[in-house]
Amino acid sequence: MESKSPLPQHLSRDISQLGLALRDCARQLRYAARNVPGPIRSDRPLAPRPSSATPLKPPSYLSLESVAHLADDLIETAESFAGHAVPTLQDHWKSPVPLQPLTAYLELSRGSAKTLRKFSMAYYAAAKRMIMQSGAADVLIFEHRICATLEQMGAASSAPQAASATASRSALCLACAQLALSLIEMQPIRSTRFETLPDANAPWWLVTEPNAYVFLVLSLTSLAKDTCPSGIPTEPDAAVRFFSDVVGAREAAFRQALKGPEPQHALSQELEYVITHLC
Amino acid sequence: MGQPICSLEVQQLPTWKRVRKLTLCRQLLQQCCDEYGERHALQIEIDDRQFTTAFFAWIEVVERNADYRHQNALDYFQFVFGVLLRDLLREKAIHVKKDASTQLRPSPGNIADWWPTGYVLTYFCIGTLKATVHEQCAVEIHPSDALSQPAVWQSFRENMIEEPGLAIAFFDKFMGLEPNWREPTEISNRPAVAGRSSKN
Numbered sequence: 167m168e169s170k171s172p173l174p175q176h177l178s179r180d181i182s183q184l185g186l187a188l189r190d191c192a193r194q195l196r197y198a199a200r201n202v203p204g205p206i207r208s209d210r211p212l213a214p215r216p217s218s219a220t221p222l223k224p225p226s227y228l229s230l231e232s233v234a235h236l237a238d239d240l241i242e243t244a245e246s247f248a249g250h251a252v253p254t255l256q257d258h259w260k261s262p263v264p265l266q267p268l269t270a271y272l273e274l275s276r277g278s279a280k281t282l283r284k285f286s287m288a289y290y291a292a293a294k295r296m297i298m299q300s301g302a303a304d305v306l307i308f309e310h311r312i313c314a315t316l317e318q319m320g321a322a323s324s325a326p327q328a329a330s331a332t333a334s335r336s337a338l339c340l341a342c343a344q345l346a347l348s349l350i351e352m353q354p355i356r357s358t359r360f361e362t363l364p365d366a367n368a369p370w371w372l373v374t375e376p377n378a379y380v381f382l383v384l385s386l387t388s389l390a391k392d393t394c395p396s397g398i399p400t401e402p403d404a405a406v407r408f409f410s411d412v413v414g415a416r417e418a419a420f421r422q423a424l425k426g427p428e429p430q431h432a433l434s435q436e437l438e439y440v441i442t443h444l445c
Numbered sequence: 446m447g448q449p450i451c452s453l454e455v456q457q458l459p460t461w462k463r464v465r466k467l468t469l470c471r472q473l474l475q476q477c478c479d480e481y482g483e484r485h486a487l488q489i490e491i492d493d494r495q496f497t498t499a500f501f502a503w504i505e506v507v508e509r510n511a512d513y514r515h516q517n518a519l520d521y522f523q524f525v526f527g528v529l530l531r532d533l534l535r536e537k538a539i540h541v542k543k544d545a546s547t548q549l550r551p552s553p554g555n556i557a558d559w560w561p562t563g564y565v566l567t568y569f570c571i572g573t574l575k576a577t578v579h580e581q582c583a584v585e586i587h588p589s590d591a592l593s594q595p596a597v598w599q600s601f602r603e604n605m606i607e608e609p610g611l612a613i614a615f616f617d618k619f620m621g622l623e624p625n626w627r628e629p630t631e632i633s634n635r636p637a638v639a640g641r642s643s644k645n
Contacts, residue, residue: 367494397468411497412467443504445468 183279186286186310189241194356196237197306201359258291262402265292265384267391268342275320279313282320286313292387293355293380296406300364300372304357311354319348335393336438343433346385350377350424367414371421382420383409389437390444397445416440450484450565451477451572460576461522464529465507467500477569478539485557488542489565499536503529510632518582520637523620526574527613527629533566535609556598563602567592570616589621 271285290309297305355376363369372379387409390398399405413420416436423432453460453473463469471491478489506528514521533539539562557564571588578584591597601615614624623636632638 367498394468397466408493408497411494412501414494415498415501443465443467443501445466 183310183313186283186313190308190310192237192240193308194306195240196234197304197357199231199234199237200304201357258287259294259298263288263292263295264402265289265388265391265405268338268345268385268388269392271316271345271388272319272341275316277320279317282313282316285316286310289349289381289384290354292384292402292406295403296380296383296410297355297358297364297372297376299403300366300369300410301360301362302358302364303361304359305355305376306357308354308356311352312349315345315348315352315354319345335441336434338389338392339438339441340430340434342385342389342437343430346381347424347430347433349381349385353377355380367411368417371414371417378420378424379410379413382413386413386437386440390441393441394445412440412444449568449571450480451568453572453576459580460573461581464573464577465504467497470500471496473573474533474539474569477565477572481557481561481565485561487558487561489539489561490542491539492537495536496533496538499529499532499538502536503532506532513632513638517637519578519584519586520622520635522574522577522581523617523622524613524632524635526570526577527616529573530566530570530616531609531612531630533569534563534605534612537562539565554595556595559595560598560602563598563605567616567619571619574620586620588619591621592619 265288274281274285286309289312290307293307293312294305358373358376360373364372366372366379368379383406387405390409399408419436419439420433423429423436426432453476456463458469460473463473471493474491474496478491482488503525507525510521510525513524541561552559571592575586578586597615597618601612604611605615610630611626613629614626617624617629625631625634625636628634
């Protein structure tokens with residue numbers, strides 16, 4: 167089974183990558199503290215004070231609450247060490263997250279680590295917001311995996327290839343399919359906790375394959391910013407809901423494309439089919 | 446029954462092209478809902494999620510049967526707009542605004558108030574069909590008397606609950622065509638196809 171460790175295979179020479187890995191590490195710790203069943207200090211009933219004067223023994227378990235605080239401290243420490251290279255990120259998902267056109271992200275893919283962070287920050291926050299707004303109690307996403315996806319895409323394509331990716335709608339759909347597939351393969355969404363069925367067009371798909379559903383929605387949202395300049399909701403949350411409905415309505419076709427022998431080609435075709443019928 | 450709703454105005458982009466785009470099709474339906482609201486003082490809302498599901502289900506049928514258009518364009522459009530009515534009704538793409546439903550005083554004689562969602566969606570499909578046939582085939586078509594008969598609407602509403610596919614047959618009846626009551630969803634069994642085959 168694949169390790170859940172958030173540390174990248176090769177520690178980046180760039181301080182911001184290190185900061186990102188540390189932050190994901192802390193996020194994992196905090197998620198575990200919130201979700202691993204076990205006694206929480208504040209949940210335990212107060213024991214009656216013994217009549218004798220013997221001092222109380224300290225509790226023999228590690229409080230999950232204190233682990234969560236530790237994780238928060240760790241995030242703060244990582245941020246202070248990383249300094250200006252790591253902008254604050256914690257609450258980005260709590261506000262609507264505007265996504266850029268796909269072409270803008272493709273241009274970023276061959277930039278520096280700091281440039282790549284613009285993509286990973288947006289997709290991390292948008293993914294978390296989409297999942298939380300659909301009714302999740304908690305979610306764990308590794309941002310560094312999102313960042314690495316675009317970095318790998320940039321490293322794999324030359325400048326002329328990148329230029330041709332934006333030349334036509336078909337080429338853009340192909341690039342979008344590549345991005346979505348790479349994100350799905352990286353599995354940045356590590357865990358979700360739903361206590362009720364999500365409020366989504368394909369709720370079981372979101373529960374069982376959150377990476378597929380969420381990153382298809384986000385990639386399609388970016389693609390449509392290039393291909394459908396009008397008619398699509400402009401408010402970020404409304405746009406994500408719109409594309410969540412669209413991807414959910416085509417769930418069977420998208421699933422078939424992802425599981426076929428040539429997923430990139432099939433997914434590209436399906437994305438083009440959807441885009442053609444949008445606006 | 447009063448003035449019908451959803452009489453589409455001529456636009457730069459042909460109706461057939463608009464109705465096959467999710468956002469533009471929604472705009473057309475919103476116009477019908479607004480028109481109904483103004484006439485009947487009752488708010489009808491589109492459920493975006495259900496509308497999207499219905500739309501993509503419909504588009505699949507449109508594309509799967511595209512060849513039939515070359516054989517009989519009029520009947521092709523008649524069929525696909527019947528399917529649109531079925532999918533929009535089946536998915537409950539529109540609904541009466543929650544706080545407005547208490548205003549309803551339904552009586553079967555007044556179809557528009559008795560079944561607002563069925564009324565709006567049926568007139569939406571009639572409006573888009575008429576405009577499409579006018580633009581694509583240069584033919585004017587008109588609904589039959591069945592459209593003003595409450596008994597037909599009652600039967601439509603009751604049967605539709607058990608078998609949504611019958612919406613296609615009722616849509617044919619409203620437009621004065623002979624419906625295929627047994628297999629309304631099968632394009633190959635449409636009376637127009639059967640009639641054409643028997644002549645050959």
